[in-house]
Amino acid sequence: MATIYEVAARAGVSPATVSRVLNGTAVAADLAERVRSAAAELDYTPNRSARSLRRAHSELIALVIPDIENPFFTALARGVEDVAREAGFSVVLCNTDDDLARESDYLRVALAERMAGVVLAPASERSDLSGLVAAGRPIVAVDRAPHEHSVDIVTVDNVAAGRHATEALIARGARRIACITGPAGVDTADGRAEGWRAALTEAGLPADESLVVRSDFRQGGGRESMEALLARGAPVDAAVIANSVMAVGVARALRGAGRSLPLAVIGDLPIGFDAPDDLIALPLPARELGASAARRLLERISGDVEPARSLVLPA
Amino acid sequence: MATIYEVAARAGVSPATVSRVLNGTAVAADLAERVRSAAAELDYTPNRSARSLRRAHSELIALVIPDIENPFFTALARGVEDVAREAGFSVVLCNTDDDLARESDYLRVALAERMAGVVLAPASERSDLSGLVAAGRPIVAVDRAPHEHSVDIVTVDNVAAGRHATEALIARGARRIACITGPAGVDTADGRAEGWRAALTEAGLPADESLVVRSDFRQGGGRESMEALLARGAPVDAAVIANSVMAVGVARALRGAGRSLPLAVIGDLPIGFDAPDDLIALPLPARELGASAARRLLERISGDVEPARSLVLPA
């Protein structure tokens, strides 16, 4: 591994000049040329540990997500990568499996490695960002808003998403619409349920709270929710499902029971999911969410010190 | 961000002693205790850029995969993480989307960042590992064997996998079995097709090469392959499918044509995929593959300098 000194020696210049060429500071054309060819001949790769130490941050952006198998997060990842790469940063993915301890670990590593910044899709509202925040490192939360900390946040309009999904079912004649959503206290879950409520109310329909089922945003939870609904003979003629992973479970429960029900699902469907014909998917702008988060992060990395800002994308 | 000097000052010891406490070298119990509490009070996080510079490598392991949406690779990722974390390394995921240029980029970054090592699931046999190899950095290839380079390789027994899948169909009475596999020259694709051939031959059945369809391991490819087979009226009564992502497409093509065919699929099925009843899935030990690769990598990181070794896991 050649160092900057070896390149300098071979080009007959000082290490400082090599550094300047590599970093785009003004250098005479002939010197720059000599440096470039010396670097090429030696197959010189700058040592980023040294650079990070000196500059106080690396060129890595951590993207911390709770579930690598959820297509929403993989789409989001693409958005982050698109804009980060454009700006010369590399994105590394950290999968927490919804585990707060693992999330903490990764955030700690990102801090210790002096990564340029972090885009975090929090595993929970109780996610602990204190380390990064205390150190003043760039971080933006996406999808969910963490409590306790004031950081930049990029979310979608969950209420609108819930409303649109519900309206689509109403438009098809549904009157008693169940709402299968995530845990209480989770803003994505609560917002979508609120949209369901709003759509029903606006349509002059009763928003029967007993038709709101709280689940866990996972496949098994979706299945159990629908099974419970069927078991207690709830008089539903359609259902809004707050994310696509749960929709898979819901569809299975229905099929298992030999039933069929118009479904409106918030989010893109997983690859391979054979959706029933009466299922409406309302895509979420996952990629755009990631891109926006990354853009905000880049602003922070470039030194923006404005107060934390909250951005809500239309559904 | 506190430094080792501040911790040392507060504990009334030298920086070297702090370093020793943190790294587990022998230090008197009382000093160690003082250091630990000083570190805690200052919320000291060692600067890994500095450590990496000094030690010549970081505590990050890069896992470079071609398709983050393929459940095989996410399972593999879990295996890598399990053993890497156990050993104190953090795993960062790099998704290349089957793009050799992006793969190269990530490998370059891993080298420049002086990451401890790389587990690579190559996007192609033509993957360029020259940078890492030339620098003598630890790297192990998994799933596919890259040409051109001699590195540690961990794969599954693809031939056995293909054979088992085919045998399962033969056992159910199938006689003319199609084989939908990946591109020629890709060892996973070729091996599985070879297993298909072997099983048929062993069963005294003809291995009709016109029933081998070369596709791309992706959903669309699976669909097109089956559509082509149906379109030309190939006399098949079952099919072996070399990976689970293609199986989704195949199942759709069949359903679209109003047909049904016993299917044997190599690999775990994607979440949400509603497999037809006559589909047999033959799981691949993806997680174990990742774990083995990580173990081999750890040996390299600890200084093993034996010649490159090749490990083939049973299917």
Next chain:
DNA sequence: TTGTATGCGTTATCAA
């Protein structure tokens, strides 16, 4: 066992 001093490879400051 502990401390001192040095160097890892860069970038930035300062002089020239």
Next chain:
DNA sequence: TTGATAACGCATACAA
């Protein structure tokens, strides 16, 4: 514009 040099924070060789 260019070069000499210090400093980033840590781990270790060496001395005590």
